[in-house]
Amino acid sequence: MTSYQSQFTDYKDLIQEGDLALIWISRGNIKAVTIDAKETFNTRYGSFSHTDMIGKPYGSQIAIRTRGTGRFAFIHVLQPTPELWTLSLPHRTQIVYTPDSSYIMQRMNCGPHTRVIEAGTGSGSFSHAFARTVEKLFTYEFHPVRYEQAMQEFKDHGLLNENVTITHRDVCEDGFTIKESDETSAIFESKNEIDLDATAVFLDLPAPWDAIHHLDKVIAQDQQVGVCCFSPCIEQVDKTIESLENNGWTNIEMVEIQGRQYESRRQMVRSMEDAMERCRDIKRRKKEGIEQKRLRIEAESNGEINASSVPTPREPFTEKSKFNPFGKGTRVKEGDPDFKWKQVTKIESEIKSHTSYLTFATKLSSRTRNDTIVQQCLNGTSDTSK
Numbered sequence: 001m002t003s004y005q006s007q008f009t010d011y012k013d014l015i016q017e018g019d020l021a022l023i024w025i026s027r028g029n030i031k032a033v034t035i036d037a038k039e040t041f042n043t044r045y046g047s048f049s050h051t052d053m054i055g056k057p058y059g060s061q062i063a064i065r066t067r068g069t070g071r072f073a074f075i076h077v078l079q080p081t082p083e084l085w086t087l088s089l090p091h092r093t094q095i096v097y098t099p100d101s102s103y104i105m106q107r108m109n110c111g112p113h114t115r116v117i118e119a120g121t122g123s124g125s126f127s128h129a130f131a132r133t134v135e136k137l138f139t140y141e142f143h144p145v146r147y148e149q150a151m152q153e154f155k156d157h158g159l160l161n162e163n164v165t166i167t168h169r170d171v172c173e174d175g176f177t178i179k180e181s182d183e184t185s186a187i188f189e190s191k192n193e194i195d196l197d198a199t200a201v202f203l204d205l206p207a208p209w210d211a212i213h214h215l216d217k218v219i220a221q222d223q224q225v226g227v228c229c230f231s232p233c234i235e236q237v238d239k240t241i242e243s244l245e246n247n248g249w250t251n252i253e254m255v256e257i258q259g260r261q262y263e264s265r266r267q268m269v270r271s272m273e274d275a276m277e278r279c280r281d282i283k284r285r286k287k288e289g290i291e292q293k294r295l296r297i298e299a300e301s302n303g304e305i306n307a308s309s310v311p312t313p314r315e316p317f318t319e320k321s322k323f324n325p326f327g328k329g330t331r332v333k334e335g336d337p338d339f340k341w342k343q344v345t346k347i348e349s350e351i352k353s354h355t356s357y358l359t360f361a362t363k364l365s366s367r368t369r370n371d372t373i374v375q376q377c378l379n380g381t382s383d384t385s386k
């Protein structure tokens, strides 16, 4: 397999041989491909040769004539980003989606100096987002196949060379310390144990409460550390909070992200006269119905059961072309200038985005005052990079 410069962290302009590209076919259909001049990308509309992509800028539209109809079909070739990867990755587990991951990173103040612990790795969706933003990501997975697959994927995406370390571990049983004897991608230099010094922790595990007590050994002692536990059930939240409290975590808060689509629409303004016309119309139709029924019964009893002998109802009084805003008639196109409209907001009635509850907390282990640092801060000479 090709080893990539990490395109997730470094952007490039042109599509090249060996690149990982994300091919946008439609909104819900994005496919990852490795650009190879000998290959074609097949869709049900036809085949797109990789040679037509090589040398073009990322974001280009590639068009072909479709089989049979001769009409155009097209795809877009996109640069991989963590957001697009989340939409196209091979699912090995449930994953964290961008509305949650972006909020979590923002809440935990993730930036270029953050050192993150993540367990479990799962399908690596959140790992890619962390990897782009933070200084270092230590991710843990106890399922052997998922561990291997994630490790290969991180390697292929150039993330292991950058800032990601993956370790095969049951974190609830064995905690987070990484030693030379462990099954890990970590590179050991002078010491046989990695200094994790984590400043943010993300736990997407069935039982995060069993892992929380292991954190003290691996989190930064002199800085405020943030934790987020991602759990689908409120009972899990309850147990997590208990464990966080017992282990000295503070500022505990639970959040649920509910994504909603707000649409700007126009609604027809209806007058009292419209309402009255509607009532008259109902009355008219009812009367016509009763009359028709009477005629049918009469025709039946006279033995004239032939349908053609029953008169067709007369056209409703309301002209269809003029549309009765409250009743039947021709559908009016939203915004039709013959009617009055007001601007309204419509939201989806169902919320589809509940994936999990997010339980946040913080911990500052060492509360001792370092006078040198305080003095440096007061003098404006402190190293603000930390």
Ligand SMILES: C[S@@+](CC[C@H](N)C(=O)[O-])C[C@H]1O[C@@H](n2cnc3c(N)ncnc32)[C@H](O)[C@@H]1O
Residues within 6 Å of the ligand: 093, 094, 095, 096, 097, 119, 120, 121, 122, 123, 124, 125, 126, 127, 140, 141, 142, 143, 146, 169, 170, 171, 172, 173, 204, 205, 206
């Ligand atoms: C829901 S998935 C994580 C998905 C991931 N956050 C993503 O965005 O792709 C949970 C993962 O945690 C792993 N896991 C569960 N318990 C674990 C433990 N005690 N230690 C390490 N990994 C664990 C599971 O094997 C699974 O792959």
